[in-house]
Amino acid sequence: MSQHHTLLIVGGGAAGVSVANNMLRQNANINIGLIEPSEKHYYQPGFTIIGGGEYTLKAATRNEADLINPKVKWIKDHADSFQPEQNTVTLRSGETVTYDYLVVCPGLQLDWDKIKGLKETLNKNNVCSNYSPDTCEYTWECIQNIQSGTALFTQPPPPFKCAGAPQKIMYLAADRFRKKGILDKFTIEFCNAGPAMFGIPFFAKALEKVAAGYGVNKFFNHNLVEIDGPGKTATFETTDSAGNKQRVSKKFDMIHVTPPQSAPDFIKQSPLANAAGWVDVNDNTLQHNKYPNIFGLGDAASTSNAKTAAAVRKQVPVVVDNILYLMKNKAVEGKYDGYGSCPLTTSLSTVMLAEFSYGGKVTPSFPFLDPRKNRWIWWWGKKVGFPWLYWHLMIKGYRIDIPHRESYAKKFMTEE
Structure with a gap:
């Protein structure tokens, strides 16, 4: 047929x-x-x-x-x-x-199998992940129930969906702990396979400040390779400046895993x-x-x-x-410039709207707003505005074109 x-x-x-x-x-x-x-x-x-x-x-x-x-x-x-x-x-x-x-x-x-032991313990033993509809609700269950201890948040080597997502949930959890008055009872660690908080330095510096505000301990060049859920142990492959690799283990009371993707x-x-x-x-x-x-x-x-x-x-x-x-036998046109946007949830009421294009160029859509600032309006966008645009305009085939310009960011670059 x-x-x-x-x-x-x-x-x-x-x-x-x-x-x-x-x-x-x-x-x-x-x-x-x-x-x-x-x-x-x-x-x-x-x-x-x-x-x-x-x-x-x-x-x-x-x-x-x-x-x-x-x-x-x-x-x-x-x-x-x-x-x-x-x-x-x-x-x-x-x-x-x-x-x-x-x-x-x-x-x-989602390549869950690339982390040894992950599939066997996911969605139990306080091992959670926001990367699937089958697992994201358990993340909230973990955050609600845990009262103290070590909370790990991992980021694999790229590529993966949404460059900021592995740390966005970390800030939401930390703010939730702060509002409950128990943040000081936690050790929060960001274990990133990469060398920095974010791939674009303009936003990485701002995110360093957000992480510091929650007391987050940062571990770069740490790639999660194995997890023992019942034993509450995560094993990472680390790489030093000379390229030498070794394995280190960390104990956890909760771990949010971003799986490798391909x-x-x-x-x-x-x-x-x-x-x-x-x-x-x-x-x-x-x-x-x-x-x-x-x-x-x-x-x-x-x-x-x-x-x-x-x-x-x-x-x-x-x-x-x-x-x-x-x-119509016409030539194609190269109009896509690599634009992407990552609304970085930095608390339960603020978002940093990171917009960028090929080559790590910062290309905001709003000329008078510093894109590094944490704003309530983008939090409203994340919860209400952006989903509405998705379901009612984008998915229905309407074109939503808000111009983005590298020139909009230059003023803020000089103010660094």
């Missing part, structure tokens, strides 16, 4: 649904197929504040069927393999789907992948570097931007417009 679509989309998350619905707003008659096995769709930026007790999983969840335009053929199956020379995708069921144009955006996979295995094993396993696309046009009728965006793309919903919001119009250009 086989079916054909003018545009075929692999992945029904933020990127896939937005591309389908946006395309129909540009061309209401285009024949679109969307491959997505899951019946639930999650607002993943909400997972952090679910873990912090400020949001609910119900509020972050919708039925996939309610989000996909009825004109789109929903193919409720897994994509299994790609045959780009034949313009064909084979499904796990064995059925094949052919296309004129293909968009690949299946998101990331492109899905079916992407890594496909002819669409680059050497690192990502969908091999041009950084600016998002067109595949080998197959011109294929595009990639979102977390599985090879672009070096931060893997956030805000990046997807900027990528969708570029992909849609470039497919329409190809249909």
Whole structure:
């Protein structure tokens, strides 16, 4: 059995649904197929504040069927393999789907298995993670119940979803402990496989101050490799300045784990992948570097931007417009500049809105607001405004383009 679509989309998350619905707003008659096995769709930026007790999983969840335009053929199956020379995708069921144009955006996979012992102890023994709808509620349970002790928060080597998420939950937990009057009963440690608080120095300096305000102990070049839940012990591989590695163990009473992440295995094993396993696309046009009728965006793309919903919001119009250009025999345009945004929750009432593009350029959207400042308005955005924009505008295919400018940040750079 086989079916054909003018545009075929692999992945029904933020990127896939937005591309389908946006395309129909540009061309209401285009024949679109969307491959997505899951019946639930999650607002993943909400997972952090679910873990912090400020949001609910119900509020972050919708039925996939309610989000996909009825004109789109929903193919409720897994994509299994790609045959780009034949313009064909084979499904796990064995059925094949052919296309004129293909968009690949299946998101990331969480590699829990790369940390020895993690899967066996996750969601018990005070071992939690905000990175899955199956685990984020247990984070809040841990934060509610623990009264003292050592709380570890880990960050793996990149790439992973949202560059600030591993430390955002740490600040929410610390502020929760402070409000309960028990912060001084905790030793809080940030164990980061990387060399700094954040990949962009402009924001790293500001986050250092936030961490210091909560008394957080920072351990850089510490990569979690093993965890013994019942024994309450985490083992890290550390790297010194000379590149020498050794293993150190830390005891904990609670640990929040950010799992290693990578492109899905079916992407890594496909002819669409680059050497690192990502969908091999041009950084600016998002067109595949080998197959011109294929595009990639979102977390599985090879672009070096931060893997956030805000990046997807900027990528969708570029992909849609470039497919329409190809249909009219026009040249594609390289309009994506690597924009991403990370609303860094620094307390239960404040957020630092980090916006940046390729090369670590700080590119705010609001010219008169210092992006390093912790503001209540962005906390409101995190809890109310951004989810509303996601469900009611972005996912429905509307274009939301708030200009961002490197020049907006220069005033604040000189004030450092």
